[in-house]
Amino acid sequence: MPGMPGMPGMPRPQGPQGKEGAKGQTGDRGAKGIMGSKGERGHEGLHGKSGPPGMMGMKGEPGSVGAAGKKGDIGEKGERVDCSFAGPVPQTNWKQCLWKTVDLTDDGKIKECSFTKLQCDSALKVSFQGNTRVNGAGNKCNRWYFNFNNKECSGPMTIEAVVYSKWPSGKPNLLHHRSFEGCCENIPRGKITVELWVGQCDGGYTLGEATTGWNSVSRIMIEEKSIMNHGFPGIPGSNGMPGVPGMPGPQGLQGREGTKGKTGAKGTKGMIGPKGERGREGLHGKSGSPGMMGMKGDPGSVGPVGRKGDKGEKGESVKGSSAGPVPQTNWKQCVWKQHIGTDNGKIKDCSFNKLLSDTALKVSFQGNMRVGSTGVKCNRWYFKFNNKECSGPMTIEAVVYNSMEKYHNLLHHRSFEGYCENIPQGAVRVELWIGSCGSFTLGDAETGWNSVSRIMIEEVSRRQS
Secondary structure, eight states, X not given: OOOOOOOOOOOOOOOOOOOOOOOOOOOOOOOOOOOOOOOOOOOOOOOOOOOOOOOOOOOOOOOXXXXXXXXXXXXXXXXXXXXXXXXXXXXXXXXXXXXXXXXXXSSEEEEEEEEEEXXXXXXXXXXXXXXXXXXXXXXXXXXXXXXXXXXXXXXXXXXXXXXXXXXSSSOXXXXXXEEEEEEEOOOOSEEEEEEEEEEOOTTTOOOOXXXXXXXXXXXXXXXXXXXXXXXXXXXXXXXXXXXXXOOOOOOOOOOOOOOOOXXXXXXXXXXXXXXXXXXXXXXXXXXXXXXXXXXXXXOOOOOOOOOOOOOOOOOOBOOOOSOSOOOTTOEEEEEEOOOBOOSSEEEEEEEEEEOOSSEEEEEEEEEEEEEESSEEEEEEEEEEETTEEOOSSOOOXXXXXXXXXXXXXXXXXXXXXXXXXXXXXXXXXXXXXXXOOTTSOOOEEEESTTSOEEEEEEEEEOOOO
């Protein structure tokens, strides 16, 4: 059996320190500490470089217009001068008067249209377009015509359209569109009242029940046209010396100053440029580039037109060329008042001087036309140029066909027109002819009964392509 353990021995002196153990693994990150108090503000740094300029603001609204000043005193009366004969009439001097009402006047004025004629040595071309009718049993006749300041044209002849109807039984109700036109050459400069009238036909015929403008628009058309001799154009004259300005009238009283307009609305603020980098200590950066230019202002008002210069010297005569537009003065009309009973042949011719080679001729006929007889009958009116029909592009013609069991004598105004483009420069004989319509039997034709007839010719620039 073991004995009892002995008494512990006395402790020995401490031994030397052992070597440092290996580094342990990093422990988990601790929770974020509480934020400390804000420190004092540091010194302000220098400004960075300027950013690019912002966009221009919107233009403000214009201020209100000030009140008009008082009208100045009337200037002294100018000296009277004779009528000017210089230059062609501007082609803008035209007018039309329109209406859409039915007029049952048999004998009297239907409508008038005021017009300002600019020159003394010019003509007025007038035309009527609308629905006309002569009603009534038996022989009835009405005449539509133009008056100028309450007088019919005498330069060279009246401008008219006659409608005659002889109906054996009943009352024909023929509401047909018609047109007639012509040029009047002896009308003074100034305000002209162009009037459309209806009344009796020459020869004492009984008035019919007239109707004008039934169920459609009617119009009076007016144009001022220059007149010249039909020779070849001369070289343009040199510009005349400017006229001497007239003495100015006394200055009118100064008008009151208008009220100041309201300031326009402020434009929207431009966009802020990007923040520049913080600059080093030193001088300020250079200024930014200038802003965009402002919007263009409104144009100023047009100044007064200067006085017309004196007429240039007469140009020398030269042969026509194919360059440039045709002067609007190169026109002509041939008028007559003669009853022509030709059924097949030439009715009338009209000579004309064509100035340029690459132009067209516009021709028209205005007059009374009839195809009589019973049964099926047909006649054709047409134009020839130097004894040949137009082929550029096609013929210019009007066909009247009747198929009647009983004889009806319808002497009615008609018109037709067209352009012919392949006619050479120089003298041209424009001819009005009548003949057959293919295989149909010729009727008993009448041209120009009891009224003025006219052939109208005008040289015009070539058509648009």
